[in-house]
Amino acid sequence: MPVTERPAAAAPARPDDLVAVPVRHWGQWTAAVVAVLGLIGLVGSLAKNPNLKWDVVGHYLFADLIFDGLFTTLWLTVAAMAVGLVLGTLVAVMRLSANPVLYGLSTGFVWLFRGTPLLVQILFWGYAAALYKHLMIGIPFTTVTFVEFDTNDLLPASVAALLALGLNEAAYASEIVRAGIQSVDPGQSEAAHSLGMKPALTMRRIVLPQAMRVIIPPMGNETINMLKTTAYVSVIAAHDLMSNIQDVYNQNYQIIPLLVVAALWYLALVTVLSVPQAWLERRYGRGTARAGHVSPLRRMLTGLPGLLPTTRERKG
């Protein structure tokens, strides 16, 4: 089909008089207004609902018992994730190694700790003393012993909880880290090797920093999961936020208000955790064409023209 050119006379004006009109997203505006109205309605009805007993919520929101639980939940989450990430990275590297011993050990580890229920693992560590009353280091099949510990001294509930959560997390994290490492172009390692960098240095300086971009979002998921999974440790008498809340409503039957307290605190924790995640994503997103992580609030607001100046791409 021949392309018909517009006659020159139809050109409206000189180029410098032209004004660019951005696409108007009327649908987006309508949806935003509807959503905001809906939210106001929902919050209003929740606030007025007598069944939620906001006075009870207020009473327990900052209770000592809640803070104790919160503290346990937080340190367990942070420590278990730290153990999980460090050990998981080690396991991932072992699984990718050409050494058959390292490969076998790491594969067995993942198989065992991913393959058994977490609850069983927690109970196992919690009641390890029932299996081995004493732990000793010596020469097998002889009576020679160098050191000996009482298992219960070595493994108080908190340590058992940390071990169980950390080892289980390591098994899952190792698969995330492995996927991250494998997402990095092999040319990167070759370039590093050709410069004389040894395998460990290459992994640390070249491969892992690039793998981080793939690793961080699922590890964020894992962390949020861990926050709630810590509730399992109540079975070995370690007291996290959720088990303390259950203790309270089992006594006073104020189930709904106390669940609201729990929900509010978990939401607060998750919100706080999104800050380091955003920071990490920005740090490891350096050098990528896409601009760094923008906070969700800012993204929502910049999408609506006029509310905030549009963010420019960060300069390198």
Next chain:
Amino acid sequence: MARPMVHAEGVRKHFGRLEVLKGIDLTVERGQVCCLLGPSGSGKSTFLRCINHLEKVDGGRLTVDGDLVGYRQSGNRLHELREAEVAERRREIGMVFQRFNLFPHMTALENVTEAPVRVAGVNRTDARQDALRLLERVGLADRADHYPAQLSGGQQQRVAIARALAMKPKLMLFDEPTSALDPELVGDVLDVMRDLAADGMTMVVVTHEIGFAREVGDTAVFMDEGVVVEAGHPRTVLVAPEQERTKAFLSKVL
């Protein structure tokens, strides 16, 4: 006569049952530029990668500056090198890849200083000064703080050359350094390489740039199906070749 920088005798390599190098004989003297040419799949990259032990040689003898690649000789015994020793040897051999392989999470400057600081133990200030000098030499002094994604292909490749030079190598390997570039960017990279050759760097260059091979090369080697078909002065091999296979290849690329 000084010992050659690279000396290959009957070098063999196979991937599974596919024999890729079927006995390569080749010598590169110190300060010379050797250009490797040949059709796709003829084993040029594989041979180049054997030189710095990115691929393991399966047979024959391959030496760099008198040292057998991948082995250490003591008396009449050959000990296979450990990873750390292999890395040690690679420090002295620079390599430039077809697809640049710059580290995307580091600026141009950081790409150049990484190995001197972390591998050679040069202090940061000296490494930085060295790197700036090298970037200046490849014409990119003003791009030191750019990330690879903010550079054109030609600029990335020149940073990659600077990165390799930062380790002060005695031998440079180039694997089709201009094949991934837009035609108008090829010249800048070849200029840098020409400059390097004039400075006396020993270079092995896999290239399809016949003009560059003729002008800069001291020797031209034509490979096909894992063997060296013809080797000699570029003006002979690339202008008046004796072998039919060389003639056929040249008539296609010219």
